[in-house]
Amino acid sequence: MTPRRIVLVAAALGLLTLPYWISGIYYINVASQILFFAIFALGLNVIAGYGGLVSLGHAALFGVSAYAVAYLLQAGFGHIAAIVGALVIGVAAMAIYAGLSLRSTGIGFIMITLALGEIVWGLAYRWISVTNGDNGINVHGRPSPFGLELGSAGAFYYVTLIVFAISVLAVWIFVRSPLGAALMGTRDQPRRMNALGYHVWAIRFWACLFSGLLTSVAGVLFVYYTQFISPQTLALTSSAEVLLMVISGGAGTLLGPIVGAALVVIVKSVVSGFIERWNMLLGAIFVAIVILMPEGLVPGSARLWRLAFGRRRKDGAQA
Amino acid sequence: MTFWLVLTVNSITFGGLLFLLSAGFSLIFGLMRIPNLTHGSLFMLGAYFGATFIGSWRGLTVDFWIAALLAALLVAVFGAVLERFLLLQLPGQQMAQVLVTLGVSFMVADFCLMIWGGDPINVATPPSLAGFVRTSVVVFPLYRLAVIIIAVIIAVALWMLLDRTRLGAMIRAGVDDPDMARVVGIRVSQLFTIVFALGAGLAAFAGIIGAPILSVYPGLDQDMLPLALVVVILGGSGSLLGSFVGSIIVGFIYNFGQALFPELAYFVLFLPMLLVLIVRPQGLFGRFVP
Numbered sequence: 001m002t003p004r005r006i007v008l009v010a011a012a013l014g015l016l017t018l019p020y021w022i023s024g025i026y027y028i029n030v031a032s033q034i035l036f037f038a039i040f041a042l043g044l045n046v047i048a049g050y051g052g053l054v055s056l057g058h059a060a061l062f063g064v065s066a067y068a069v070a071y072l073l074q075a076g077f078g079h080i081a082a083i084v085g086a087l088v089i090g091v092a093a094m095a096i097y098a099g100l101s102l103r104s105t106g107i108g109f110i111m112i113t114l115a116l117g118e119i120v121w122g123l124a125y126r127w128i129s130v131t132n133g134d135n136g137i138n139v140h141g142r143p144s145p146f147g148l149e150l151g152s153a154g155a156f157y158y159v160t161l162i163v164f165a166i167s168v169l170a171v172w173i174f175v176r177s178p179l180g181a182a183l184m185g186t187r188d189q190p191r192r193m194n195a196l197g198y199h200v201w202a203i204r205f206w207a208c209l210f211s212g213l214l215t216s217v218a219g220v221l222f223v224y225y226t227q228f229i230s231p232q233t234l235a236l237t238s239s240a241e242v243l244l245m246v247i248s249g250g251a252g253t254l255l256g257p258i259v260g261a262a263l264v265v266i267v268k269s270v271v272s273g274f275i276e277r278w279n280m281l282l283g284a285i286f287v288a289i290v291i292l293m294p295e296g297l298v299p300g301s302a303r304l305w306r307l308a309f310g311r312r313r314k315d316g317a318q319a
Numbered sequence: 320m321t322f323w324l325v326l327t328v329n330s331i332t333f334g335g336l337l338f339l340l341s342a343g344f345s346l347i348f349g350l351m352r353i354p355n356l357t358h359g360s361l362f363m364l365g366a367y368f369g370a371t372f373i374g375s376w377r378g379l380t381v382d383f384w385i386a387a388l389l390a391a392l393l394v395a396v397f398g399a400v401l402e403r404f405l406l407l408q409l410p411g412q413q414m415a416q417v418l419v420t421l422g423v424s425f426m427v428a429d430f431c432l433m434i435w436g437g438d439p440i441n442v443a444t445p446p447s448l449a450g451f452v453r454t455s456v457v458v459f460p461l462y463r464l465a466v467i468i469i470a471v472i473i474a475v476a477l478w479m480l481l482d483r484t485r486l487g488a489m490i491r492a493g494v495d496d497p498d499m500a501r502v503v504g505i506r507v508s509q510l511f512t513i514v515f516a517l518g519a520g521l522a523a524f525a526g527i528i529g530a531p532i533l534s535v536y537p538g539l540d541q542d543m544l545p546l547a548l549v550v551v552i553l554g555g556s557g558s559l560l561g562s563f564v565g566s567i568i569v570g571f572i573y574n575f576g577q578a579l580f581p582e583l584a585y586f587v588l589f590l591p592m593l594l595v596l597i598v599r600p601q602g603l604f605g606r607f608v609p
Contacts, residue, residue: 048414054413054414054417056417100593100596100597103596103597103600104596104600106413107348107352107354107413108600110354110413110417111354111548111551111552112552112596114545114548115545115548115549115552115589115592115593115596116589116593118545118585118589119585119586119589119590119593121585122584122585122586122588122589123583123585123586125585126581126582126583126584126585126586127582127583127586128582129582235541236541236544236545237541240356240421243417243421244418244421244422247414247415247417247418248418251414277429277433279425279426279428279429279432280425280426280429280430280433282422282425283421283422283423283424283425283426283429284422284426285422286418286419286421286422286425287405287418287419287422287423287426289418290405290409290415290418290419290422291405291408294409294412294415
């Protein structure tokens with residue numbers, strides 16, 4: 001077994017047995033948060049990491065699906081209808097979002113997505129008659145799939161873990177699929193891909209939809225976890241945070257966004273209990289990552305590992 | 320009638336502030352192709368510094384304008400350091416630039432919270448401008464008119480700098496074609512630092528000039544950054560005229576939107592930007608598509 005495989009198996013075992021070796025509901029809840037934010041980061045990573053399309057408005061999509069769940073439940077639909085409806089609405093929102101922002105790439109893409117995110121946030125914040133403004137919307141109750149009550153932290157954690165595992169698998173399959181390969185091609189050499197007969201725009205569009213689906217899934221989990229949604233979730237800060245999860249962990253890698261999500265959530269919710277200036281710490285960590293490991297934590301650590309212990313291998317960091 | 324007139328003056332005043340904020344943002348974006356997400360933080364930092372300097376300090380009374388210049392200078396130095404030691408190391412790496420500028424903006428926001436606390440600070444208008452202008456129909460605060468005049472003076476000064484001096488010619492060359500500018504012997508990396516410091520100083524100056532109107536509070540950075548962004552996308556990056564026109568447009572939309580459709584104010588604000596992006600992606604006066 002390679003060291004990489006040992007780490008992965010250990011991590012999977014650790015996640016599976018987590019409620020048994022971590023004491024306290026609080027920490028189990030933190031673990032659930034890490035998992036659904038990791039799904040969110042994986043979703044953003046599909047376009048930001050593999051597609052080179054850095055979106056700074058992804059929290060808006062996350063929020064749209066979360067709001068959709070809250071509405072549909074309020075309107076009297078059941079949990080299944082609400083979840084399915086929210087996923088459809090989330091992906092549809094992504095389609096509009098992609099249609100507008102894919103007119104540009106690079107910095108232009110960053111700016112347009114940021115602006116779109118702000119529009120959605122502005123609507124959620126100010127259109128009080130519809131969204132209840134800053135007071136947000138409460139969601140009562142969690143669904144109980146197959147008669148399983150999700151009220152407890154442990155049960156919710158396991159459901160989140162299952163969804164997380166499916167999401168990781170989906171991204172893994174996507175990256176290895178011809179579409180994934182084509183997407184990376186459009187990231188590195190859009191002109192050549194075009195010349196080779198690939199429809200660059202369509203490839204990016206489909207990738208965006210896949211990213212939107214994962215983001216919506218994370219949004220649904222989020223709203224059932226907090227049982228509350230308010231404009232704060234859609235704000236630029238949230239979009240920035242998830243992008244930072246992706247970049248700090250290592251954009252364009254499968255494990256990077258997961259590690260990044262763990263880093264950000266742990267600093268936000270656990271370290272903030274001990275250090276008052278945790279925002280400063282988080283900012284300093286990001287700056288340090290750029291200086292010390294510009295490629296992100298996961299590829300950076302892999303590089304250091306190879307430097308320290310590795311035999312010279314020719315394959316690059318295929319994390 | 321009075322209502323519309325007051326709203327119009329307020330819109331132009333806000334547009335003037337936005338111009339001071341976004342002129343630097345636009346130049347940085349146009350010249351260096353850096354999405355400078357610290358720009359709102361620089362604005363806020365300037366406002367906090369200025370608010371602190373005003374008043375008496377060891378028997379010296381510090382005037383509003385001296386405080387404003389000091390704050391602008393200090394933030395300009397901060398901007399230069401940021402550019403030299405962080406951003407200069409990351410040419411063309413957008414993700415790293417986003418990560419670094421966001422990281423710094425987190426740190427600045429937290430720094431301000433640590434030093435100045437969470438309560439908003441109200442800055443008094445400078446006593447010489449505290450009065451009102453009375454016309455037959457309406458009464459304006461003198462200070463708002465003064466802000467417009469300051470913005471126009473700085474706009475003209477910036478235009479002279481860019482259009483009439485050697486430095487300006489080099490900056491324009493850098494915006495139009497950085498590689499070619501390098502080839503003909505312009506030290507573009509030095510220009511980067513100068514422009515970044517200038518932009519940071521202007522943003523900070525806008526922060527303190529705007530403080531008597533907006534007051535200074537945590538979260539000011541997040542409120543201003545998107546506005547600067549809208550201005551630059553509307554006007555076109557790297558274009559001074561574009562920032563000017565864009566600022567006035569956004570000033571009007573912002574104030575009229577808040578007054579007429581408060582619920583949809585943000586939507587109305589960002590809508591013209593979307594239209595411009597769709598119809599004319601390089602912005603009204605921009606030369607290139609970002």
